[in-house]
Amino acid sequence: MGLKGKLISSVEVKCGGHLFHDILHAKTHHISNISPSKVKSFEIHEGETVDVGSIVQWTYNDDGKDKTCKQVIEAIDHETKTITWKVIGGDLLELYDSFTIISSCDHLWTTWTFLYEKKTEDTLEPLVFLAYVLHVTKEIENHLLK
Numbered sequence: 001m002g003l004k005g006k007l008i009s010s011v012e013v014k015c016g017g018h019l020f021h022d023i024l025h026a027k028t029h030h031i032s033n034i035s036p037s038k039v040k041s042f043e044i045h046e047g048e049t050v051d052v053g054s055i056v057q058w059t060y061n062d063d064g065k066d067k068t069c070k071q072v073i074e075a076i077d078h079e080t081k082t083i084t085w086k087v088i089g090g091d092l093l094e095l096y097d098s099f100t101i102i103s104s105c106d107h108l109w110t111t112w113t114f115l116y117e118k119k120t121e122d123t124l125e126p127l128v129f130l131a132y133v134l135h136v137t138k139e140i141e142n143h144l145l146k
Contacts, residue, residue, distance in 0.1 A: 003097075003117050003118045003119075003120075003121065004115075004116070004117045004118075005114075005115075005116050005117075005118065005125055005126075006113065006114065006115050006116075007112075007113070007114040007116075007125065007126060007127070007130055008111065008112070008113045008114075009111070009112050009130055009134060010109050010110070010111040010112075011109070011110055011111075011134055011137055011138070012108055012109055013105070013108060013109065013110045013137070013141045013144075014108070014141065014145060015141050015144035015145050016107065016108065016144075017081055017105030017106045017107055017108065017109060017110060018081060018105065018107075019144050020081075020105045020110050020137075020140060020141070020144070021078075021081035021083075021103075021105040023140055023144070024050075024083055024103055024105075025050050025076065025078075025083060026049070026050070028042050028050050028056070029042050031136070031140065034139055034140055034143040035135075035136045035139040035140065037061065038060060038061055038062075038132065038135060038136050038139070039058065039059075039060050039061075039136060040059040040060060040061060040066060041058070041059045042056065042057070042058055042059075043056065043057050044056050045057055045070070047073075050073060050076075050083070051073060051076065052073055052074070052075060052076055053072070053073065054072070054073045055070065055071070055072050055073075055088070056070070056071050056072075056073065056085075057069065057070045057071070057089075057090070058070075058071075058090075060132075062128075062129070062132055063128075067090065067091040068089070068090040068091060069087060069089075069090040069091065069092055070087070070088050070089030070090045071085040071086060071087050071088060071101070072085075072086050072088050073085060074086045074100070080104060080106075081104060081105040081106065082102060082103065082104040082105075083102070083103050083104075084100060084101075084102050085100065085101040085102070085103070086098075086099075086100045087099040087100065087101070092126075092129070095118065095119060095123050095124075095126075096116045096117060096118055096119060096123070096126070097117045097118070097119055098115075098116060098117045099114065099115070099116045099117075099126075100114070100115040100116070101113070101114055101133075102114075102115070110137055112130065112133050112134070112137070114126055114129075114130065
């Protein structure tokens with residue numbers, strides 16, 4: 001069994017991928033209001049907006065525990081509505097040597113790709129975190145459909 005992994009999940013979003021991408025890129029700070037039980041806060045530590053090179057931090061609740069995830073924005077492609085978020089600090093790095101999250105949106109789909117390297121062979125695949133991200137995705141979709 002290898003230490004490197006890749007998980008991909010696509011979910012239909014009836015609100016349209018362009019609106020979902022807009023939330024992730026330009027209105028990211030609203031996600032804690034949209035999904036307050038899951039996302040406690042979003043802060044930009046370096047940079048003024050979610051842009052390439054910006055450093056951001058999420059505080060989130062996972063299974064009743066507050067956790068953090070600090071990321072640098074590695075790439076943004078507005079044409080394909082893709083954002084690459086590389087984890088540089090926080091709880092995920094306790095289990096993984098590296099972790100990158102790629103969000104991409106098209107007409108009716110949002111796709112999440114996790115690229116990661118586990119610290120040990122015994123480390124589980126990040127399926128629980130993927131379920132968490134998909135839950136927040138559905139909450140954002142419900143907000144956008146109101």
